[in-house]
Amino acid sequence: MAEHELGPKLWNYLTGGSDTETTLRRNRAALDEIMLVPRVLRDVSRVDASSxxxxxxxxxxxxxxxxxxxxxxxxxxxxASCRAAEAFGIAAGVSVMAKPSLEELGRSFKGKHIFQLYIEGDEEWVRDIVRRAAASGSFGALCVTVDTAHYSRRDRDLQARFSPAEAIDRPNLAAGPVGKGGYRATFTWDRLERLCSWSELPVIVKGILTAEDARSAVNAGASAVYVSNHGGRQLDHAPSSIEMLPEIAGAVGTATKIIVDSGFLRGTDILKAVALGASAVGLGKLHGAALAAGGWKGMVRALEILEAELTIAMALTGCPTLSQVSRDVLRPHRLVRAWWGQSR
Ligand SMILES: Cc1cc2nc3c(=O)[nH]c(=O)nc-3n(C[C@H](O)[C@H](O)[C@H](O)COP(=O)(O)O)c2cc1C
Incomplete structure (x- = not known):
């Protein structure tokens, strides 16, 4: 996928970050600071990366x-995301902002995906949209994104006079005073706790970058913490997700699942995340670019390439299964020495 295929506006929107784009660049730089060490003469004739x-x-x-x-x-x-995810054998995150409607999605996809909620209304609205998501039958988990209390400034979009909120079709938000009341900014830990108490789906809290907030999410009743800086699109100068992952994994313990995203593009990146305590890695820009470039089949192809890269990396680090992947496969480069001693 190149800029000329999407057009400069959409390309810049998809690939850009907030303000100086320091966090956007840091996501990649931090992953590159971690080394993988080869291990030899182990039986890696079969490699299984499933979980x-x-x-x-x-x-x-x-x-x-x-x-x-x-x-x-x-x-x-x-x-298209759900179709690709099912064809390959993973789960898709579906934003409340996305089309088609929850009801339309429910007719084709059963129980395999993750519904992502932005708090766009009062508690009654939240209960209603979560009930609609559960009734669709498409979802096995509910992900509440909490890192966008205020939308960031993204220079590329401002220069292009591009407003994604105005450009997109949001069938799930068609009715009511949604999106106007700044509801995201009023959502606090006590409201999250209430949501977790009545949600029938396990709750994932997305946009966590500190051990303290990870602990608060678990105390509020979250089943998983999703470590993310929104792909460098929200708080500029925030740390990379990979560098905060060890301290967050250490804080929440093994009973809480951890998902991580922001900057992950390669099988080796995924191996590093698993070694540092993640159960799954989210693909943001790669998801958007692959679907734009080749539709659901292009997305499947991108996943096949990632699988090949991950399988090779697991084999060459001597890990035939994910349960054998540990920090032993990593060595610190200069950036990561600060947390190297911490354990989960
Ligand atoms: C074009 C675009 C739109 C996004 N929309 C949402 C959204 O609706 N909800 C959400 O929780 N995160 C959203 N994100 C953030 C992604 O879910 C993810 O956290 C981020 O892209 C991961 O970083 P990466 O792009 O470097 O993989 C969006 C990201 C992009 C690139």
Whole structure:
């Protein structure tokens, strides 16, 4: 996928970050600071990278991260994400902002995906949209994104006079005073706790970057913590997800699942995340670019390439299964020495 295929506006929107884009660049730089060490003469004739997350089977430890504007990148929107995810054997995150409607999605996809919620209304609205998501039958988990209390400034979009909120079709938000009341900014830990208490789906809290907030999420009743800086699109100068992962994994313990995203593009990146305590890695920009470039089949092809890369990396580090992947496969480069001694 190149800029000329998507057009400069959409390309810059998809690939850009907030303000100086320091966090966007840091996501890649931090992953590159971690070395993988080869281990030899172990039987790696069979490599199995499969696992599961809330009963969702994952052929590789990857999910498609939610993209509210996915309908701008592919005419079928989140239906194309779900189709690709099912064809390959992983789960897709479906943003509440995305098209098609929950009801339409429910007619084709049963029980395999993750519904991502932005708090766009009062508590009554939240209960109603979660009930609709559960009734659709498409979802095995509910992901509440909490890192966008205020939308960031993204220079590329401002320069292009591009407003994604105005450009996208949001069938799930068609009715009511939604999106106008700044509801996201009023959502606090006590409201999260209430949501977790009545949600029938396990709750994932997305956009956590500190051990303290990870502990608070677990105390509020979350079943999983999703470590993310929104792909460098929200708080500029925030740390990379990979560098915060060890301290968060140490804080929440093994009973809480951890998902991580922001900057992950390769099988070796996924191996590093698993070694540092993640159960799954989310793909954001790669999800958008692959669906834009080749539709659901292009997404499947991208996942096949990732699987090949991950399988090779597991074999060459001497790990035939994910349960054998540990910090032993890693060595610190200069950036990561600070947390190297910490354990989960
Ligand atoms: C175009 C675009 C739209 C996004 N929309 C949403 C969204 O609706 N909800 C959400 O929780 N995250 C959203 N995200 C963030 C992704 O879910 C994910 O956290 C991020 O893209 C991961 O970083 P990566 O792009 O480097 O893989 C969006 C990201 C992009 C690139």
């Amino acid at each position: 599961s997350l809330f009963g969702l089977d994952l052929r590789i430890p990857v999910i498609l991260a939610p993209i509210g504007s996915i309908g701008l990148l592919n005419p079928d929107g989140a239906a």
